[in-house]
Amino acid sequence: MSAAELVGMSGSMPESVGSSDGAADDLILVQDFSFYYGAFRALENLNLTVRDREVTALIGPSGCGKSTFLRAINRMNDTIRGVRYEGDIRVAGQSIYQADTDVADLRQRVGMVFQRPNPFPQSIFDNVAYGPRVLGLAGDKADVSERTRLALSQVGLWEELGDRLDRPALALSPGQQQRLCIARTLATEPRIILMDEPCSALDPVATLAIEGLMRRLAERYCIVVVTHNMQQAARVSDRTGFFWLGRLVEFGPTNDIFTLPQEKLTEDYITGRRG
Amino acid sequence: MSAAQRDPSVTGRPEAPLLRGQEGYSDNVTGRKRQARRWELLFIVSTLVGIVALGSLLYNVLDSAYGLVAIDVKVDPASLARGGVALEALPASELATLLREKLKKRDLKTIEKEQPLAARSTEDLLGIVQTKVVGVDVVGTWVLSGSLLRRRAIEAELARTHPNATLTFKSWLRPAFLSSQQSPDPMRSGVRSAILGSLWTILVTIVVALPLGVAAAVYLEEYAAKDRRLTQVIQTNINNLAGVPSIIYGMLGLTIFVRLLEPLTSGAWLTGATSATANGRTILSAGLTLALLVLPLQIINSQEAIRAVPGSLRQASYGLGATRWQTIWAHVLPSALPGVLTGTILSVSRAIGETAPLVVVGASTAIFQDPSGPFSKFTVLPIQIYQWTSRPQAEFRSIAAAAILVLLAMLLSLNAAAVFLRNRTQVRH
Numbered sequence: 001m002s003a004a005e006l007v008g009m010s011g012s013m014p015e016s017v018g019s020s021d022g023a024a025d026d027l028i029l030v031q032d033f034s035f036y037y038g039a040f041r042a043l044e045n046l047n048l049t050v051r052d053r054e055v056t057a058l059i060g061p062s063g064c065g066k067s068t069f070l071r072a073i074n075r076m077n078d079t080i081r082g083v084r085y086e087g088d089i090r091v092a093g094q095s096i097y098q099a100d101t102d103v104a105d106l107r108q109r110v111g112m113v114f115q116r117p118n119p120f121p122q123s124i125f126d127n128v129a130y131g132p133r134v135l136g137l138a139g140d141k142a143d144v145s146e147r148t149r150l151a152l153s154q155v156g157l158w159e160e161l162g163d164r165l166d167r168p169a170l171a172l173s174p175g176q177q178q179r180l181c182i183a184r185t186l187a188t189e190p191r192i193i194l195m196d197e198p199c200s201a202l203d204p205v206a207t208l209a210i211e212g213l214m215r216r217l218a219e220r221y222c223i224v225v226v227t228h229n230m231q232q233a234a235r236v237s238d239r240t241g242f243f244w245l246g247r248l249v250e251f252g253p254t255n256d257i258f259t260l261p262q263e264k265l266t267e268d269y270i271t272g273r274r275g
Numbered sequence: 276m277s278a279a280q281r282d283p284s285v286t287g288r289p290e291a292p293l294l295r296g297q298e299g300y301s302d303n304v305t306g307r308k309r310q311a312r313r314w315e316l317l318f319i320v321s322t323l324v325g326i327v328a329l330g331s332l333l334y335n336v337l338d339s340a341y342g343l344v345a346i347d348v349k350v351d352p353a354s355l356a357r358g359g360v361a362l363e364a365l366p367a368s369e370l371a372t373l374l375r376e377k378l379k380k381r382d383l384k385t386i387e388k389e390q391p392l393a394a395r396s397t398e399d400l401l402g403i404v405q406t407k408v409v410g411v412d413v414v415g416t417w418v419l420s421g422s423l424l425r426r427r428a429i430e431a432e433l434a435r436t437h438p439n440a441t442l443t444f445k446s447w448l449r450p451a452f453l454s455s456q457q458s459p460d461p462m463r464s465g466v467r468s469a470i471l472g473s474l475w476t477i478l479v480t481i482v483v484a485l486p487l488g489v490a491a492a493v494y495l496e497e498y499a500a501k502d503r504r505l506t507q508v509i510q511t512n513i514n515n516l517a518g519v520p521s522i523i524y525g526m527l528g529l530t531i532f533v534r535l536l537e538p539l540t541s542g543a544w545l546t547g548a549t550s551a552t553a554n555g556r557t558i559l560s561a562g563l564t565l566a567l568l569v570l571p572l573q574i575i576n577s578q579e580a581i582r583a584v585p586g587s588l589r590q591a592s593y594g595l596g597a598t599r600w601q602t603i604w605a606h607v608l609p610s611a612l613p614g615v616l617t618g619t620i621l622s623v624s625r626a627i628g629e630t631a632p633l634v635v636v637g638a639s640t641a642i643f644q645d646p647s648g649p650f651s652k653f654t655v656l657p658i659q660i661y662q663w664t665s666r667p668q669a670e671f672r673s674i675a676a677a678a679i680l681v682l683l684a685m686l687l688s689l690n691a692a693a694v695f696l697r698n699r700t701q702v703r704h
């Protein structure tokens with residue numbers, strides 16, 4: 001079975017999946033998941049579920065394994081040698097660590113935005129059009145243009161740059177570059193978008209723009225975002241998970257985590273007593 | 276402030292003197308400066324040695340490539356004018372007739388055997404008339420430095436030994452030198468066939484080594500597991516092959532391309548020549564041998580270029596769901612292209628100056644025709660230079676110097692092309 005079927009039961013665009021009751025909206029299911037770089041255990045026995053059409057924030061001190069976990073969801077860790085995992089991650093009910101899982105297909109359905117904006121050294125248009133072209137999503141030239149326009153409009157770049165799409169992407173401001181990277185991911189029609197500290201290289205204004213974008217995207221996508229910024233997690237996320245030394249210490253609705261954390265560790269971290 | 280109040284973790288002398296000459300001031304600068312000065316001097320001297328070495332090389336070549344030439348004639352050329360037209364202005368047909376009239380049968384035969392008179396250019400014919408009929412004889416040549424500094428003495432001496440000789444300043448590197456065929460007469464000889472031979476050989480080398488080298492580099496960098504023992508063994512071997520003496524490649528080329536693959540490299544499969552007439556000592560064999568020679572360099576250079584492509588680019592592409600090949604084709608190769616091209620031109624620069632392996636593969640010594648394709652017999656510039664420098668006459672040393680200048684010009688233009696290509700294809704990251 002391909003990841004297309006396992007993630008996109010609804011076809012290409014994310015449509016409503018079943019009823020609105022909890023279980024049906026659980027899109028990512030992590031079961032007893034551990035991850036090793038060689039002999040070093042970076043993730044230890046994780047258990048959590050991530051819901052569709054929500055923003056899930058992951059917080060925790062540096063080196064606690066947030067990025068590792070994010071990369072485990074679209075198997076970007078596969079590109080690192082000598083890694084090993086235990087347990088399972090299921091996306092839309094299907095294990096993504098099967099022998100016959102098509103990683104390229106999985107990564108299309110589970111898109112990723114990186115910490116540092118990394119547009120291709122090409123034009124704005126080519127950056128966004130690359131996905132539809134290589135994935136074979138687009139039919140003709142007009143279709144590619146239309147998909148590019150749609151993706152750029154979603155991140156608000158069409159209004160800003162619609163008439164200058166042939167300019168080099170690297171000439172944009174960092175904030176614009178990051179939104180371009182998000183548009184590039186959207187153009188491949190993912191269902192889940194993983195964001196690894198997407199605002200850490202940006203100024204406050206650009207950060208607010210991306211946060212607003214995340215909220216809007218959450219109406220149609222499942223978003224998992226890693227952040228070091230407590231206010232950001234509180235502002236944008238529906239649920240928050242707190243990582244500590246490779247373990248998931250606490251996971252729940254953002255409001256609960258920030259107002260009445262169950263664990264002392266969590267409280268110390270979000271109040272800045274430990275970091 | 277009393278000592279008791281100080282933070283004990285902060286150490287150092289509390290009242291360290293600030294200025295030279297103050298009490299307790301310790302001079303820790305002069306020694307370091309002296310040392311720095313000594314190193315700087317060493318670097319300057321090294322650079323100077325390099326410049327001097329390069330300068331004397333150029334001087335040596337230029338000194339032989341230009342200079343005075345004393346020419347004596349047996350027959351006054353004016354007496355050979357026909358119908359009021361000077362010898363130099365006669366058409367080819369007239370020159371051929373002149374040769375048939377004036378030359379001995381035997382001489383005529385040898386010349387016709389080399390190339391029939393009817394097929395020769397006007398310039399060529401004029402040259403023959405001048406050496407054989409007019410009897411142009413070089414009675415003396417002088418290097419550039421001597422020509423400039425001792426002109427008087429040379430003139431005086433010449434007036435004594437050859438009163439009829441004319442003394443002219445000659446640039447051995449001249450348009451006719453580039454466009455004429457090789458000839459036993461140094462005054463008429465040119466490097467045309469050697470230049471063409473070099474270009475053809477290099478073309479074969481590039482066509483073979485570039486794709487092979489890039490493909491191997493892509494495999495080693497993007498596909499092969501770097502921590503596998505086999506990969507490491509292969510990598511080490513490639514690195515070592517880059518340092519193998521070129522003559523060894525010549526022997527390899529002789530065994531494989533000239534002997535074993537003779538039916539292929541001689542072009543017999545195309546022309547239908549029998550195995551008796553087939554000859555594997557062709558441009559193709561030479562180009563393939565040089566391709567083998569530069570392949571390790573090409574692979575290493577391409578690997579460097581591919582390694583320099585930022586990982587974030589690959590991550591971005593993989594993250595979108597592109598396959599490995601799509602990522603390589605759309606992002607890795609275009610970004611690596613400038614480096615790959617620079618590497619190619621560097622390896623070609625090496626190949627173009629190689630002599631030893633081609634001597635082994637069997638460059639021909641007497642080539643009087645342009646190479647017509649990969650299956651022609653060949654000579655190349657370095658071989659030509661080598662042959663000329665080993666002749667006893669001074670004129671041959673001068674045309675060898677001129678040929679060296681041609682080779683240097685080719686190398687320079689290759690390097691200029693490398694810089695140009697790199698700037699044109701450069702992408703910013």
Ligand SMILES: Nc1ncnc2c1ncn2[C@@H]1O[C@H](COP(=O)(O)OP(=O)(O)OP(=O)(O)O)[C@@H](O)[C@H]1O
Nearest residue numbers: 037040042060061062063064065066067068069080
């Ligand atoms: N490629 C790798 N090889 C070996 N160890 C790694 C590798 N990447 C990460 N690690 C280790 O795994 C642990 C988790 O790293 P990870 O990058 O997931 O942390 P993080 O929570 O994202 O940190 P940060 O907030 O600084 O980005 C760290 O101890 C790190 O040193």
Ligand SMILES: [Mg+2]
Nearest residue numbers: 066067068196
């Ligand atoms: Mg991280």
